Amino acid sequence: xxxxxxxxxxYPFGFLDEYAKxxxxxxxxxxxxxxxxxxxxxxxxxxxxxxxxxxxxxxTLSIIGEDDTLKVIDQGSDxxxxxxxxxxxxxxxxxxxxxxxxxxxxxxIQSRHRIPEKPLREDQIIVLQVPYPDPxxxxxxxxxxxxxxxxxxxxxxxxxxxxxxIVKFDEITISHRYPTCINGHYVIDPSPIPRWDVxxxxxxxxxVLLGAxxxxxxxxxxxxxxxxxxxxxxxxxxxxxxxxxxxQRRCCDRCxxxxxxxxEFDGQGGEKVYQCSDSDxxxxxxxxxxx
Amino acid sequence: xxxxxxxxxxxxxxxxxxxxxxxxxxxxxxxxxxELTNNASPARALLAxxxxxxxNLCDHHNLLDDADWPLLQAQKVAVExxxxxxxxxxxxxxxxxxxxxxxxPEHSAMIVLVVENISExxxxxxxxxxxxxxxxxxxxxxxxxxxxxQREEWISSxxxxxxxxxxxxxHVMALSRTTKIEVTSWVM
Numbered sequence: 187x188x189x190x191x192x193x194x195x196x197y198p199f200g201f202l203d204e205y206a207k208x209x210x211x212x213x214x215x216x217x218x219x220x221x222x223x224x225x226x227x228x229x230x231x232x233x234x235x236x237x238x239x240x241x242x243x244x245x246t247l248s249i250i251g252e253d254d255t256l257k258v259i260d261q262g263s264d265x266x267x268x269x270x271x272x273x274x275x276x277x278x279x280x281x282x283x284x285x286x287x288x289x290x291x292x293x294x295i296q297s298r299h300r301i302p303e304k305p306l307r308e309d310q311i312i313v314l315q316v317p318y319p320d321p322x323x324x325x326x327x328x329x330x331x332x333x334x335x336x337x338x339x340x341x342x343x344x345x346x347x348x349x350x351x352i353v354k355f356d357e358i359t360i361s362h363r364y365p366t367c368i369n370g371h372y373v374i375d376p377s378p379i380p381r382w383d384v385x386x387x388x389x390x391x392x393x394v395l396l397g398a399x400x401x402x403x404x405x406x407x408x409x410x411x412x413x414x415x416x417x418x419x420x421x422x423x424x425x426x427x428x429x430x431x432x433x434q435r436r437c438c439d440r441c442x443x444x445x446x447x448x449x450e451f452d453g454q455g456g457e458k459v460y461q462c463s464d465s466d467x468x469x470x471x472x473x474x475x476x477x
Numbered sequence: 478x479x480x481x482x483x484x485x486x487x488x489x490x491x492x493x494x495x496x497x498x499x500x501x502x503x504x505x506x507x508x509x510x511x512e513l514t515n516n517a518s519p520a521r522a523l524l525a526x527x528x529x530x531x532x533n534l535c536d537h538h539n540l541l542d543d544a545d546w547p548l549l550q551a552q553k554v555a556v557e558x559x560x561x562x563x564x565x566x567x568x569x570x571x572x573x574x575x576x577x578x579x580x581x582p583e584h585s586a587m588i589v590l591v592v593e594n595i596s597e598x599x600x601x602x603x604x605x606x607x608x609x610x611x612x613x614x615x616x617x618x619x620x621x622x623x624x625x626x627q628r629e630e631w632i633s634s635x636x637x638x639x640x641x642x643x644x645x646x647x648h649v650m651a652l653s654r655t656t657k658i659e660v661t662s663w664v665m
Contacts, residue, residue, distance in 0.1 A: 204487050208529050211494045215527075216583045218501045219640045219653040221607050225583045249498065251491045330580070337579035337636060369607050369655060371635065393502045408502050411607040 200247040201279040206230050210248035210404070214395060217406035222372030223336070224319050224403040232399070239272055239298055240399030242315035246296045249311070249395075252282035257292035262300040262447070262463035272296065289466050299362070301383040303446050303467040306392035308409065314377040316398040319405065321365040321375045339371050345416065352421055364423075365416045368407055373416065376407075381425045382447040387413035428460070438462045441471035483515045485548060490526040497523055500649055501640070504656040505604040505613040507595055511647035519644040520563060520589050524549055528561060535559035538568065540591060559586060566592035566620045566643065570627040574639050582636035585654075589642045593619025595650045599664035606657045614661070615650065617643070622663055628652070 200207065213227040232240040250256065256276060260269035264287040273285055276296075286292050289302045296313045306312060322332045325343040335341070344365060351358045362378040366387060376384060377396055387394060387407050394407040407413055417423040428436045428448050437444045439459050446462045453459040462468035483489045496508035514522040520540065525548070528534055534551035540563055546553070556562055556572040577585030598618025605612045620643070631654075632638035638654030652658065 199487065204490075205529050205531070207487075207491075208527060209531065211498075212527055212532070213583075214498060215501050215587070215640075218498065218608075219655070220582050220636050221655060223582060223636060249491075249495065251488070251495065253492075333580035337582070393498070408608045410503075410610045 197279050199280060200250060201275075202230060202244065202247050206244075207248040210244055213404045214245070214249070214406065217395070217404050218393070218408050220372075221408050221411050222368030222374045222405060224374075224398075224405045226402055227404055229399045229402040233275070234271070236400035237317060239268060239296075239315040241397030241401075241404070242296050242298070242313045242399075243272060243275070243397075244399060245313045245395050245397040245404065246276060246294065247279070250276070250280055250283060250294060252280075254294045255284040255286050255292050257286050257289060257295045258297075259295070259300060259302070259465075260298040262302075262449075263465045265465065268298055287466055299378045300447075300463060301379055301386045303462070303464040304470075305386075306390060308391045310392040312392055312394050314379070314394065314396045316375065316377040316396045316403075317400070318363070319375055319396070319398040319401050319403040321363070321373050336372055341365075341367075341373050341416070344373065348416060349418070352418070358417070358421065361426075367412075367414045367416060369411050374405060374407070376413075380447060381415075381423070384413070384415050384423070385425070389413075436460045438468060438471070441468045442475055443468070443471040446471075482517060483513070484517045484522040484525040489513055493522050493526040496649065497526065497642075497651075500642075500651040501653060503608045504606065504651050504653055505609060505615045507648040507650045509648050516647075519647065519649045520591055521545060523589065523642065523644070523649060524551075524561070524563065532561065533559055534561045534563065537562055537564045537572070540565070560584070562586050562588045564588060564590055566590035566624060569621055569623040574631065576631055576634075576637040576639065579637065582638070585637065585639055587640045587642065589644060590620065590624065592617060592643055592645055594645050595643050595648050596645070599662065601661040601663075603659040603661050604652070604656050607655045608653070609656070619645075622660075625658060625660065628658075
């Protein structure tokens with residue numbers, strides 16, 4: 187680790203060179219100006235494999251400054267492998283920034299697969315890591331054609347796909363990456379956040395930036411912008427249910443909260459155990475309840 | 478030993494960009510860049526922040542000094558081909574900017590308009606749309622109304638359009654292509 191830190195002394199602030207940052211920054215402004223449109227950019231090689239959050243990382247490194255307080259989460263947790271490694275890399279290459287586990291204290295949040303439970307504020311920015319940015323890829327293999335379909339807001343084939351789900355399973359079976367219409371035009375893949383988090387995009391106070399490094403795309407949901415999950419009049423969008431077989435809302439095993447998105451895993455006796463997915467939320471609820 | 482002007486420093490450009498990102502995210506909001514840039518013109522500061530040799534620029538009314546061009550590195554092009562255009566806001570519109578294509582709306586122009594004042598003025602606009610919580614009122618002076626009329630045409634076929642960055646002596650404000658503008662009173 188010492189050798190790595192010494193080697194990093196040769197890197198500029200934020201690891202990326204200024205030309206790379208400028209390109210990402212120009213792309214970000216276009217993405218904000220055209221809500222939901224996937225703006226192509228020349229994703230740089232990063233010292234980690236594509237698919238490990240390089241898109242989100244390039245966004246964070248291009249916008250972060252010494253005054254920022256950064257929180258990095260993976261599936262809601264600050265302590266999982268992806269989050270720990272990305273945070274460590276950013277700390278090593280961005281001298282002077284602060285990092286935190288506490289959502290309230292962060293003004294820049296990089297996340298894989300979750301949006302924090304606590305409603306974000308206007309002074310916060312969330313960067314989501316995206317593996318597959320285009321929701322139309324399941325119905326149209328040609329990117330050229332997909333780009334025209336997006337431009338025309340032609341999502342009829344995607345709606346047919348959702349309808350086929352209803353015919354086969356009596357409901358839309360997409361559990362994450364739920365296609366969401368931004369400002370009444372572009373439909374985005376909101377990254378593999380659960381359905382639970384999709385409504386948080388709607389009229390969000392915070393700017394939402396999404397980066398797909400492998401697919402070389404950046405897109406955005408500006409603040410106070412409509413974000414409507416695709417649905418039908420007689421089959422409205424619904425989030426995950428955490429009710430048990432008796433219709434009772436399950437609680438977090440650790441903090442007792444019954445309002446958050448829960449992770450399910452096996453307890454020591456083989457029984458199902460549920461805990462808050464958002465570790466900071468869980469910690470805060472535990473303190474509030476004196477648990 | 479000559480001192481490098483603040484707008485060319487990476488740490489200043491990062492802060493200027495954050496200001497730009499904020500105003501682009503929230504049309505109608507203004508950011509003061511003068512403290513960051515040691516009172517350099519916001520137009521030069523944001524061009525220094527965004528441009529390099531990979532992109533082009535048209536200085537339509539020759540507002541830049543010759544000495545700025547080598548540092549900006551941007552290619553000089555005619556206004557019809559420019560992805561970034563620097564103009565005076567008090568002049569009438571005399572060109573057709575790039576509006577992008579249906580499949581690639583990002584190939585459109587960002588127009589930097591230098592106006593007298595974007596915090597005070599007798600021309601009042603009501604803005605709504607993405608980035609605006611309800612409706613926001615802004616006051617401007619030194620903007621030719623022709624820009625708003627032309628903009629309405631340019632943005633009429635979303636996602637095609639242009640994005641405007643209005644700057645005065647110290648502040649910057651954005652009017653993105655999705656911003657709905659209603660003129661509530663106008664005095665040029």
